[in-house]
Amino acid sequence: MNDTSELNRLEKARTSIRSIIKEKGRNHLYDLTGIAGGFKIFxxxxxxxxxxxxxxxxxxxxxxxxxxxxxxxxxxxxxxxxxxxxxxxxxxxxxxxxxxxxxxxxxxxxxxxxxxxxxxxxxxxxxxxxxxxxxxxxxxxxxxxxxxxxxxxxxxxxxxxxxxxxxxxxxxxxxxxxxxxxxxxxxxxxxxxxxxxxxxxxxxxxxxxxxxxxxxxxxxxxxxxxxxxxxxxxxxxxxxxxxxxxxxxxxxxxxFKLDNLKEALKRAENIDLSPLVNAGFECEKTPTGFIIKNLSEEKYIDIALKMLENYGIITITAAGMPGASKTLRIDFCSKDAKRITDDYIINAIINSK
CATH class of the missing domain: 3.40.640.10 (Type I PLP-dependent aspartate aminotransferase-like (Major domain))
Structure with a gap:
């Protein structure tokens, strides 16, 4: 993608995030990027x-x-x-x-x-x-x-x-x-x-x-x-x-506690990805989640932006910095991941296809 396309994608994602915050509140956003981060100040x-x-x-x-x-x-x-x-x-x-x-x-x-x-x-x-x-x-x-x-x-x-x-x-x-x-x-x-x-x-x-x-x-x-x-x-x-x-x-x-990652690892190992496979997606599990493989860059971005707009799911594909991987990756290590089910995530991907 060129710089203009990257910035357009990023602005679309940020517009969706602002809209969801304004209309529904932060609890209707689910950051599954693996880099949700945080800012603890005492x-x-x-x-x-x-x-x-x-x-x-x-x-x-x-x-x-x-x-x-x-x-x-x-x-x-x-x-x-x-x-x-x-x-x-x-x-x-x-x-x-x-x-x-x-x-x-x-x-x-x-x-x-x-x-x-x-x-x-x-x-x-x-x-x-x-x-x-x-x-x-x-x-x-x-x-x-x-x-x-x-x-x-x-x-x-x-x-x-x-x-x-x-x-x-x-x-x-x-x-x-x-x-x-x-x-x-x-x-x-x-x-x-x-x-x-x-x-x-x-x-x-x-x-x-x-x-x-x-x-x-x-x-x-x-x-x-x-x-x-x-x-x-x-x-x-x-x-x-x-x-x-x-x-x-x-x-x-x-x-930092490694136990949080161990929980994400266990969830990644146990998730059933067969509904995605049956829907025509090629999937691969990662240490703390899974990725969708072999789509075009444009398709990855289209699905990711729909997942954000309609389901509140934030991915790097939609909201990541210019130059970041466009592969659609779901990560379970954030607090937000604990608030939604595997079925919610899988349905969001299938319905955004």
């Missing part, structure tokens, strides 16, 4: 949400809980907040663009999130992505920034042995290794994979609204010298998270 936080006071207080707290979330060591690692995961990725590539010659990116299944190749293009860095491990290994050297996606936009999770193999090779070749763990930081835990920094990655980033109740923001963590360099570049362009976001990130990370 009364004790409010008086600290000032331009300079807030970051001084909450950056220290975020460093502590952020390192824990990634399995890091506070003597080696540091965690900082950005206003988006994409901002953290952009800042990383910007900060390292003078010391690396190319960016090599392994994804469990192509394509990658667009923020990575777009950032490389801005800084004139050669970019290569592949879902073939051997292709990746053959291109890694000390002038390479190696990026590994822990879980794709459609929740395809990396094989642990492949992850370990690439990181080990990067360490051997002195290539900086950066794990894009936007949702993978939590999805991989469901399958007993270690956190990124326990695997000896140099850097890792996650989205604090993906599969957890936090704000749309990016948590970057890694070796202190690298993180300081990246954060310093981000500060120059206003890409850092501000006080309210930092506070909400801290609260979200403190309150």
């Amino acid at each position: 009364k004790t936080d409010l008086e600290l949400l000032e331009t300079y006071v807030g970051p001084a207080i909450f950056s220290e707290k975020l460093n502590e809980v952020g390192i824990l979330h990634f399995g890091g060591d506070p003597t080696i690692h540091k965690a900082v907040g950005f206003n988006r995961t994409s901002a953290a990725i952009f800042s990383t590539i910007m900060a390292l663009s003078n010391t690396v010659k190319n960016v090599i990116h392994y994804v469990p299944k192509k394509p990658s999130h667009p923020s990575i190749p777009r950032s490389c293009k801005i800084f004139n860095l050669d970019y290569f992505e592949s879902d073939n491990v051997d292709e990746i290994l053959n291109k890694i050297n000390k002038k390479t920034l190696t990026i590994i996606t822990g879980a794709t936009m459609d929740h395809k999770i990396i094989d642990l042995e492949n992850l370990k193999k690439i990181i080990s090779y990067c360490n051997e070749k002195n290539s900086t290794v950066f794990i894009d763990d936007a949702s993978g930081a939590r999805l991989r835990l469901l399958y007993n994979q270690p956190p990124a920094l326990e695997l000896n990655a140099d850097l890792a980033v996650t989205s604090t609204d993906k599969l957890m109740e936090g704000p749309r923001a990016g948590l970057l963590c890694g070796k202190k010298e690298l993180v300081n360099k990246i954060y310093g570049e981000g500060l120059k362009f206003g890409l850092e998270a501000q006080a309210p976001i930092l506070a909400a990130m801290v609260n979200a990370l403190k309150n």
